[in-house]
Amino acid sequence: MTTATILSAIQRHVTLTDDETAFFTSLLLPQRVRQGEMIEREGEPTRCFIFVNAGCLMTYFTDKEDVDHVIQFATTGWWTGDLHSFTKQVPSIYTTKGLADSEVWLLPKASMEQLLERVPRFERYFRIIFQNSLITQQHRIIQSYSATVDERYLQFREKYPSLEQYVPQKYIASYLGITPEFLSKVRRRLMEKS
Amino acid sequence: MTTATILSAIQRHVTLTDDETAFFTSLLLPQRVRQGEMIEREGEPTRCFIFVNAGCLMTYFTDKEDVDHVIQFATTGWWTGDLHSFTKQVPSIYTTKGLADSEVWLLPKASMEQLLERVPRFERYFRIIFQNSLITQQHRIIQSYSATVDERYLQFREKYPSLEQYVPQKYIASYLGITPEFLSKVRRRLMEKS
DNA sequence: ATAGTTTATTGAACTAGGTTAAGATCGGGG
DNA sequence: CCCCGATCTTAACCTAGTTCAATAAACTAT
Numbered sequence: 333m334t335t336a337t338i339l340s341a342i343q344r345h346v347t348l349t350d351d352e353t354a355f356f357t358s359l360l361l362p363q364r365v366r367q368g369e370m371i372e373r374e375g376e377p378t379r380c381f382i383f384v385n386a387g388c389l390m391t392y393f394t395d396k397e398d399v400d401h402v403i404q405f406a407t408t409g410w411w412t413g414d415l416h417s418f419t420k421q422v423p424s425i426y427t428t429k430g431l432a433d434s435e436v437w438l439l440p441k442a443s444m445e446q447l448l449e450r451v452p453r454f455e456r457y458f459r460i461i462f463q464n465s466l467i468t469q470q471h472r473i474i475q476s477y478s479a480t481v482d483e484r485y486l487q488f489r490e491k492y493p494s495l496e497q498y499v500p501q502k503y504i505a506s507y508l509g510i511t512p513e514f515l516s517k518v519r520r521r522l523m524e525k526s
Numbered sequence: 527m528t529t530a531t532i533l534s535a536i537q538r539h540v541t542l543t544d545d546e547t548a549f550f551t552s553l554l555l556p557q558r559v560r561q562g563e564m565i566e567r568e569g570e571p572t573r574c575f576i577f578v579n580a581g582c583l584m585t586y587f588t589d590k591e592d593v594d595h596v597i598q599f600a601t602t603g604w605w606t607g608d609l610h611s612f613t614k615q616v617p618s619i620y621t622t623k624g625l626a627d628s629e630v631w632l633l634p635k636a637s638m639e640q641l642l643e644r645v646p647r648f649e650r651y652f653r654i655i656f657q658n659s660l661i662t663q664q665h666r667i668i669q670s671y672s673a674t675v676d677e678r679y680l681q682f683r684e685k686y687p688s689l690e691q692y693v694p695q696k697y698i699a700s701y702l703g704i705t706p707e708f709l710s711k712v713r714r715r716l717m718e719k720s
Numbered sequence: 721a722t723a724g725t726t727t728a729t730t731g732a733a734c735t736a737g738g739t740t741a742a743g744a745t746c747g748g749g750g
Numbered sequence: 751c752c753c754c755g756a757t758c759t760t761a762a763c764c765t766a767g768t769t770c771a772a773t774a775a776a777c778t779a780t
Contacts, residue, residue, distance in 0.1 A: 393668050393672065395672040399672070401668060401671045401672050403664060403667065403668065415657060415660060415661050415664075416661045416665075419657065425668075448650070452646040452649065452650070455646065455649040455650045455653050456642070456646070456649045456653075458653050458657075459649050459650075459652050459653035459656060462653060462656035462657045462660050463609060463613065463652075463656045465660050466609060466656050466659050466660045466663060467609050467610045469660060469663040469664060469667065470597060470609075470610075470663060471610075472667060473597065473663065473666060473667060473670070474587050474595060474597065474619075476667070476670060476703070477595045477703045478587070478589040478593070478595055480766090481766085481767080500726090500727065500728090501727080501728070502727070502728085509670070509671045510767070510768090511767075511768060511769080512727080512728070512729095513728090513729080513730085513767090513768075513769080513770095514766085514767055514768070515728095516728060516729050516730080517729085517730085517767090519729095520729085520730090674736090675736085675737080694756090694757065694758090695757080695758070696757070696758085704737070704738085705737075705738060705739080706757080706758075706759095707737090707738075707739080707740095707758090707759080707760085708736090708737055708738070709758095710758065710759050710760080711737090711759090711760085713758095713759095714759080714760090
């Protein structure tokens, strides 16, 4: 497990000196995640921010009727985790688990703080990352209010073509905010059209 | 129109020197916005990031059926605007207009860039702002997928108690992702219960 | 291979929320 | 002070999406 992927992800947005790179990588903890294994769980404070080095994770919320709602999928090159719990160290409302055998880099809370303190360029990096996520989330809200399920499903496939191979349909349905049964109908409708 | 509000909003998250404060305020453009007046429009690149000094604005998206969908309300102390259009300078898909006579500070794109370049503390400030917004947006998505309309309406009122006085119900309905007629039913249902 | 478990499909009955249209209420300008 | 346009409410009907239940297909672990 090398740092090549994470460093190139970062260097798409900011340029680091050798010292900064060394300091950053010294803070990272490698970890393997098995398919189905939970890496952060609901109820516990999120200890680490997570970078997916290989494989695929998903983060979901379990509501009071015990129904899971997928918040996001994260494949190679993405950061994930419960930001709220991570920053405030309150119990998380999300669970993050592997959808496939995966490798992740963990950045513990204290390390993140040191990093931002000592290397302000990382403030910039995370500012850009959060800004882009925010744009994506706003877009998702618009979609869920103004597009039909058919459109949302097609856009999902277009946007995350690699995900369908990993992700059971029931999770895609959940991400789209519908039941698996209804996604099944939508898929059939779309098949018949073409 | 003084800089007191915006400076105190910033100093809740980072501490600025006198020089930095002076430089920052030199970049701000004051502007009045009348009720109903559009300050940024769909189709044009967003020139400025907007801070609400007094009053209330709303940002909405108009879909292909010509229906408006409210993305966010912004009252005193909030930043608003189309981040995607602002950073990439592509035509905006949102319109921002005054819900009441308001005062805003405008931070033009070029000024924002200078600011981040010269005062890295602002990278930190905006990193925190975007991080908090992201948390809020994710929460909103969860809500829209797992809570009933009744619950969402009650939480909206709890979270933004000051807004109901400014905001016509049809916009609240839009923000909640329902029709004004249905919000009307919901309100009645809730009145009768209590 | 075989049984057990999880996932996907289908169909019928149901419900949350939308649509349409008609009144009721509010609010600002002459 | 009154009128006109915008907003809000109500009610009857309609539909996208859910629920439930039964079957089929795909994985997993013996």
